[in-house]
Amino acid sequence: MGFFRPPAWLNQFDYPFTKSEEIPPYLFDSINKGLDRIQSPDPLVSIVIPAWNEEVNILRSVASLSHLKTKYPLEIIVVNNNSTDHMQDTLDRLHVRSVFQPIQGWGPARQKGLEAARGKYILTADADGLYPECWVDEMMKVLTQPGVVCVYGRYSFIPSEKFPRWKLSILETMKDVIAELRHFKRPHLNAYGISIGYVREQGLKIGYVMKKIRGEDGRMCFELMKHGTVMQVKSNKARAWTGTRTLEKDGSFEKALVNRIARELDRFTSMFTPQAPHDTKTSTNER
Numbered sequence: 001m002g003f004f005r006p007p008a009w010l011n012q013f014d015y016p017f018t019k020s021e022e023i024p025p026y027l028f029d030s031i032n033k034g035l036d037r038i039q040s041p042d043p044l045v046s047i048v049i050p051a052w053n054e055e056v057n058i059l060r061s062v063a064s065l066s067h068l069k070t071k072y073p074l075e076i077i078v079v080n081n082n083s084t085d086h087m088q089d090t091l092d093r094l095h096v097r098s099v100f101q102p103i104q105g106w107g108p109a110r111q112k113g114l115e116a117a118r119g120k121y122i123l124t125a126d127a128d129g130l131y132p133e134c135w136v137d138e139m140m141k142v143l144t145q146p147g148v149v150c151v152y153g154r155y156s157f158i159p160s161e162k163f164p165r166w167k168l169s170i171l172e173t174m175k176d177v178i179a180e181l182r183h184f185k186r187p188h189l190n191a192y193g194i195s196i197g198y199v200r201e202q203g204l205k206i207g208y209v210m211k212k213i214r215g216e217d218g219r220m221c222f223e224l225m226k227h228g229t230v231m232q233v234k235s236n237k238a239r240a241w242t243g244t245r246t247l248e249k250d251g252s253f254e255k256a257l258v259n260r261i262a263r264e265l266d267r268f269t270s271m272f273t274p275q276a277p278h279d280t281k282t283s284t285n286e287r
Contacts, residue, residue, distance in 0.1 A: 034066030149228025
C-alpha cells in the first residue's frame with residue numbers, strides 16, 4: 001500500500017499538462033503502442049471508463065492501462081458523459097473506443113459503456129484512476145471463480161499538499177478494516193466504480209440507475225447479489241490509485257476523517273444484518 005510514499009510506478013503518469021492541447025504527439029504515440037499491444041478485436045474483458053471533463057486525467061488513466069500485463073484479450077471503452085471541455089480531442093488521439101452519453105450522471109455513463117461492451121466480463125475504472133499492470137489478471141482471478149458474479153478491488157490515494165501519504169495510509173487502513181466488516185452482510189457498500197468487475201450478461205439484465213445520483217456502482221452490485229456471490233479482491237499489488245479531490249471537498253484531512261468516522265458509526269449496527277430488498281433505481285440512499 002505504501003505507508004509513507006506511493007509506489008514508484010505512479011511517477012511516470014504524473015504529467016504536467018493542464019489542457020489537451022499541451023499534450024505532445026510523441027506521448028500519444030507511446031501510449032498507443034501499448035494500447036495496440038493489449039487490445040483485441042475479440043475481447044473477453046471490457047474495461048469501461050465513464051468520464052466528464054477529464055481531458056488530461058483520462059490520458060493518465062488510459063496511459064496506466066496501456067502498461068497492463070495480462071493474458072486476457074480486452075478492449076478499453078471511454079464514455080464521454082457530455083463533456084464541455086476538450087476531452088473528446090484527447091480520446092480521438094488515443095486508440096480506445098469512445099462513445100457518447102448525453103444523459104448526465106455516473107449511472108447513465110456506465111450503462112452506455114455496458115451496452116457498447118463486447119466482452120463477457122466488465123471491469124469498471126475511473127477517469128482519475130491509475131491502475132497497476134497486474135490489475136486485470138488479479139481481478140479476473142477472482143471473478144472467474146465458480147458462482148462469482150461480481151468482485152470489487154481496493155484503492156489508495158495519491159498524496160497531495162494537504163494530504164500527506166502517512167495520513168492517507170491511516171485513513172485507508174481504517175477503510176479496509178470497515179470493508180471487512182461490511183463484506184459479511186453488505187458487500188455492495190464496498191463496491192466503488194474505481195475497481196469493480198462483473199459478468200456482462202447479468203449486468204445487462206439489471207442495468208444502472210439512469211439518473212444522476214451517487215452509489216450507482218453499489219446499486220448494481222446489490223442487484224447482482226441475487227445472481228451469485230460477491231467477492232473481494234484483496235491483493236494489495238492490484239490496488240487502484242486516485243487523487244485526493246474527493247477528500248479535499250471536506251477542506252482538510254481532519255475534517256475528512258471525522259466525517260467518514262461519523263458516517264460509519266451512524267450505520268455501524270446495520271452492518272451485521274443484510275440490507276432489505278428495495279428498488280435501487282428509485283431509492284435516494286447511496287447504496
